Amino acid sequence: MNQYHLFTCPDCNLAAKTKGLRSVIVTCTACGAVLANETSLDIPKMPMADDWSIIQIGATGTHNKKGFEVVGRVRMQMRKEYKNYWCLWFPVDMKYAWLVESLGFYAICTDTFFEIDQLELVKKIKANTSFQVSDKTSVTIDEVDFCEILSFSGEINTWSYGNRFFVAQGKNGPIIAAFIHFSAQKDRVKFLAGEWVPVESLQLKNINTTHVW
Amino acid sequence: MSGKSLITSVCPHCKKDNVVRGKALTLAMTCQHCSTYFTRGNWTEVDVKFNDTTVPAIPIGSKGKIEGTTYEVMGFVVKYVRKYRFKWREYTLFNPVKGLAFLSESEGHWNFVKPLKDDPKGEKRGLSFNYNGNGFHLFQKYKAEVVFAKGEFCFDIFTGTDQTMVEEYIAPPYLLSLESDSESYRWYEGIYINHTEVATAFGLTTAKLPAKEGRGYTQPFVSGFTKESLMLLCFLLGAVLFAIQIYLHASSQDKIVFEQKFYGNSLKEGQKMFVTPSFELEGESKSLVMELYAPLYNDWFFGNFVLVNENDNSEYEFSKEIEYYSGNDGGESWSEGSKKGSAFLSRIPAGRYHLNIYPEFSFSNKEFTITLIRDVSNMSNFWVTLIVLSIFPVFYFIRHHHIESSRWSDSDYSPYDE
Numbered sequence: 345m346n347q348y349h350l351f352t353c354p355d356c357n358l359a360a361k362t363k364g365l366r367s368v369i370v371t372c373t374a375c376g377a378v379l380a381n382e383t384s385l386d387i388p389k390m391p392m393a394d395d396w397s398i399i400q401i402g403a404t405g406t407h408n409k410k411g412f413e414v415v416g417r418v419r420m421q422m423r424k425e426y427k428n429y430w431c432l433w434f435p436v437d438m439k440y441a442w443l444v445e446s447l448g449f450y451a452i453c454t455d456t457f458f459e460i461d462q463l464e465l466v467k468k469i470k471a472n473t474s475f476q477v478s479d480k481t482s483v484t485i486d487e488v489d490f491c492e493i494l495s496f497s498g499e500i501n502t503w504s505y506g507n508r509f510f511v512a513q514g515k516n517g518p519i520i521a522a523f524i525h526f527s528a529q530k531d532r533v534k535f536l537a538g539e540w541v542p543v544e545s546l547q548l549k550n551i552n553t554t555h556v557w
Numbered sequence: 558m559s560g561k562s563l564i565t566s567v568c569p570h571c572k573k574d575n576v577v578r579g580k581a582l583t584l585a586m587t588c589q590h591c592s593t594y595f596t597r598g599n600w601t602e603v604d605v606k607f608n609d610t611t612v613p614a615i616p617i618g619s620k621g622k623i624e625g626t627t628y629e630v631m632g633f634v635v636k637y638v639r640k641y642r643f644k645w646r647e648y649t650l651f652n653p654v655k656g657l658a659f660l661s662e663s664e665g666h667w668n669f670v671k672p673l674k675d676d677p678k679g680e681k682r683g684l685s686f687n688y689n690g691n692g693f694h695l696f697q698k699y700k701a702e703v704v705f706a707k708g709e710f711c712f713d714i715f716t717g718t719d720q721t722m723v724e725e726y727i728a729p730p731y732l733l734s735l736e737s738d739s740e741s742y743r744w745y746e747g748i749y750i751n752h753t754e755v756a757t758a759f760g761l762t763t764a765k766l767p768a769k770e771g772r773g774y775t776q777p778f779v780s781g782f783t784k785e786s787l788m789l790l791c792f793l794l795g796a797v798l799f800a801i802q803i804y805l806h807a808s809s810q811d812k813i814v815f816e817q818k819f820y821g822n823s824l825k826e827g828q829k830m831f832v833t834p835s836f837e838l839e840g841e842s843k844s845l846v847m848e849l850y851a852p853l854y855n856d857w858f859f860g861n862f863v864l865v866n867e868n869d870n871s872e873y874e875f876s877k878e879i880e881y882y883s884g885n886d887g888g889e890s891w892s893e894g895s896k897k898g899s900a901f902l903s904r905i906p907a908g909r910y911h912l913n914i915y916p917e918f919s920f921s922n923k924e925f926t927i928t929l930i931r932d933v934s935n936m937s938n939f940w941v942t943l944i945v946l947s948i949f950p951v952f953y954f955i956r957h958h959h960i961e962s963s964r965w966s967d968s969d970y971s972p973y974d975e
Contacts, residue, residue, distance in 0.1 A: 393581035394564070396653045423600060424712045424741070426581065447711065448656015449674060471742035484676065488740045492600050518675040540674055543654060555653040 351379040355389070363415050364433045364440055367499035373401050376497065385506045392419060392497040395426050398551045399445060401498040405546040407452050410434050412441065416498035420511065422489040427511065427523075429536075431500050440501040442536055443546075444523060450546065451521040453538030456502050466526045466533045469512050475524065477535055483514030483522045504534065515540075569595050569604050578618065579631055579651065583709040586632075594706050596713050603713055609705040611635050614662070614766045615648055617708040621759035623660075623669055623750070628652050630759075632708030636701040636718065649710060657711065659745075660755065665766065666773025667755050668732055670747035677733050677744060678726075684970050691728035695970040696774060698724050729964070730777040749775040774967060778960050780953065791950050795943065802939040810932035814838060814845075821916065821923030831914040835867060836929065842904040843932040847912075849898045851925040853881040858925055861915040862900070868908040875900050901935055 351360040353372040360379060362370060369387065370380040376391040403414040416431035430443040432452075440455035460477060469475055469488055476482045494507050509527035516522070524535040564577040568588035575590070577583050577597070585596045585603070594605040613633040615621070620629045628650035637644045645663035652658070659670040677688040684695040703718050710717075724735040732747035756763045782790070815836040824831070838845065851858040857880035864873040877900050883892035916925065965971035 395581035396579070396651070398653050421581070421598070423598065424584075424717070446656075447672070448652070448654065449672075470739050472737060484742075486742050490600075492598060515674070515676070 349380075353377050353379060362499050363413060363435070364431070364499050364501055365438060366440075366501050367416070369416075369496055369500040369503060371496045371498065373498050376495070378496075383503060385503070387496060387506075390495045392417065392495050393421065393493075395419070395428070396555050397428055397445060398555045399428070399430055399443070399548065400550075400552045403548055403550045403552075405548040407432075407434075407441070407541070407546060410436055414443070414498075416500045417496070418500060418503065419493075419495045419497075420491040421493035421495075422491055422511065424487070424489050427491075431498065433499075442538070444521070444536065444538065448543075449540065450543050451523075451538045451540045452546075453521070453523065453536040457504070457525070457534035457536055459532045459534055462533050463526065463531060466510075466512070466524065467528070469510075469524075469526075475512070475514060477514075477522055477524070477537070481516060483516045483520070483524075485512050485514045487513045489513075505530070566597055568593055569602075570606070577709065579709045579711070582651070582711055583631075584711055585713045586709040587707050592707070594714075601713060601716075603715060605715070607705045609635065611646065611705050611707075613646070613648065613707060615660070615755070615759050615761065619759050621650075621755075623650075623658070623754075623758050626652050626655050626658075628655075628658055630708070632706065632710045632714075634703055634710075634714055634718075635705035637704045638699045638701050640699060641697075644704070649708070651711075659747075660750075661747075662767060663773070664771060665752060665769035666776055667750045667752055668747040668773075668775055669750045670732065670734065670745050673733075673744040673746045675744065677746075678735070685972075686726070688728075688733065691731055693726035693728045693731070693733055694972055696725045696727045696965075696968045697970070698722065727775050729775045732775050747775070749773060749777060772960065772964055774964060776964075778957055784954075784957065787950055787953060791946070794946055798939060798942055798946070802934070802936070806934040809844075809934040810840075812931045813928060814931045815912070815929040816927070818924060818926045819914065819916070821918045829915060831916070833912040833914070833927070835909050835911045837909055838905060838907050838931055840907055840932065842906045844935060845902045845905045846930045846933040847875075847877070847900045847902070848928040848930065849877050849879060849900070849925060850928075851879060851896060851922055853879065853894075853896045853922055855882050855884070856880070856919050856922045858919070858922060859917040860925070863913040863915075864902065864905070865911055865913060866906070866908045867910060873902055873905065875902065901933070901937070903935065 349362045351370060353375060355377040356372060356375040358372055358374045368382040371378050377389045378387050381387050399414060401414050401417060405412055412432040412434045414430050415433045418429040420427045425446055428445045430445060432441045432443050442453040444451040444453055469485055471485050471488060473485055474482045475485055489511055491509050491511055505525055509525055512524040514522040519539045521538050521540050522535050524533060526533045564580045565574045566577050567574055568591060570593035571588060571591040573590045575588055584598055587594045596603045615630050617630050617633060620627055630648050631651045632649040634647045635644060636647060645661055648660040650658040650660060657672060661668045661670060678686050686693055700722055701718055703714050706714055720738045721736045726733045730749035734745040736743050752766050752769060753763055756766055815833060819831050859878040861876045877898050879895060879898040881894040881896045962973040965973050
């Protein structure tokens with residue numbers, strides 16, 4: 345999908361203009377109607393749940409001295425908590441990234457998912473065990489949870505899981521973070537790699553002020 | 558909490574609507590009408606009515622500022638460890654930027670606890686490890702159960718508690734807690750927080766909070782200084798004292814002003830005393846040491862001495878006894894006592910003096926030698942000062958040890974049992 349693609353929501357007439365280069369999913373930020381879907385996933389219209397996140401689509405910030413804008417959101421309602429994957433667009437580099445956020449923890453991750461062939465191993469994954477994400481790198485698993493409800497908002501540059509898949513959160517030291525996605529229906533394991541960041545370092549602006557005390 | 562949208566949830570027990578203050582964050586809650594605990598996700602169905610009732614000391618929904626962050630009380634849980642018959646109360650706090658935090662209270666003692674991204678123990682084995690410069694030791698290991706809950710929660714508190722093994726490591730006032738099961742391995746860091754700070758943070762009076770009983774397991778040993786600073790102060794004072802003693806020793810003259818051997822048979826009939834020739838003591842008021850020697854063998858010598866200032870006839874009276882015994886017992890030789898002794902006179906003014914000696918001889922020994930030495934440094938002052946300086950640190954460490962061993966008496970992993 346080209347940049348600056350214009351949409352008008354057929355349900356609520358809200359006009360939308362994409363900002364990223366390669367969005368594969370676009371949903372209406374107001375009502376959740378699916379405006380574009382280049383994936384094979386069946387994505388129903390679903391309003392985004394309000395979970396007190398201070399981040400919102402349109403928020404801006406900086407990471408590694410480069411400005412970004414939040415252009416989309418994938419919200420995973422897990423059995424034990426939630427995870428927001430905020431889709432970031434860095435206009436200078438013309439690149440995406442993910443900002444993973446959950447209950448006060450924030451991690452900036454790569455724009456695309458890495459794939460590994462570890463499905464049999466990943467099915468046995470447990471907390472406090474080591475999992476090899478590449479030849480040289482392994483992560484220690486902190487949590488294994490199950491995504492029950494998946495919802496999208498705005499532009500999403502890449503996604504390949506529908507509802508009901510496992511998410512294992514791992515780390516390598518206090519900085520390196522990994523979010524591993526797997527399900528019995530998929531033959532490949534996908535993961536995002538990134539680093540935990542203090543929220544103050546992102547210098548977020550245009551955040552959801554009703555959620556700031 | 559406040560927000561734009563109003564989310565409600567129907568209680569599965571009384572079927573009444575509940576306003577969900579935590580919105581999508583809330584995955585479990587208690588009914589505001591009938592107090593039934595229920596989960597909100599359609600993947601679990603938990604519906605619990607509690608027998609117990611406890612009124613939270615900090616009301617649900619109240620806001621308080623801790624460590625510069627304003628938190629709102631979302632939920633309140635009473636937990637119980639059957640093994641130790643131990644019950645405590647836990648308040649779930651939330652801030653949209655910082656996320657979750659907890660206030661736990663037991664017998665009026667509070668800990669402020671936050672999730673930790675780091676793994677402070679890592680690959681380290683054993684009951685103790687160092688983290689951020691503090692030595693942590695395992696205090697307790699347990700599985701708890703929920704006996705009462707009120708408010709809203711971001712997870713099902715039953716599966717989040719009953720199946721979780723908790724390991725608590727302490728380095729008062731700090732606490733590190735590991736909660737683990739097959740799906741989760743989470744560390745939390747905590748710090749002891751005084752109940753007055755809790756009251757102030759939430760705008761309550763301390764009378765509203767549970768009264769303090771005993772000593773909290775993370776309550777620090779409070780003094781105006783740390784153990785390390787006290788040891789440093791003691792070391793510095795000892796070093797200063799030692800330096801003063803070295804200086805005094807180096808600057809003392811140790812000048813022999815009189816020396817003479819005396820024989821008992823030189824005393825005439827009826828004569829009870831020796832009078833020494835006059836000698837001069839110079840300078841300011843300084844010490845004078847009398848060294849006494851007698852060639853004793855299984856014998857003793859005693860003398861009364863009077864130092865007489867010939868300028869103003871002032872007198873300094875003192876006595877000294879020496880004894881020396883030795884022998885052979887079952888092939889092993891032994892000895893006790895000494896053939897030498899000394900008397901220390903401090904601050905003797907300058908002037909012309911003589912010494913009157915009133916000796917008491919035994920049957921065998923009839924001689925002794927007197928040596929008078931001017932301006933001698935005195936080690937006894939050093940030792941007395943050192944002992945006085947040691948009283949406070951010794952008392953401090955005894956009290957510290959008593960308090961720490963008492964704290965750890967509640968633990969199955971006390972380092973004081975080793």
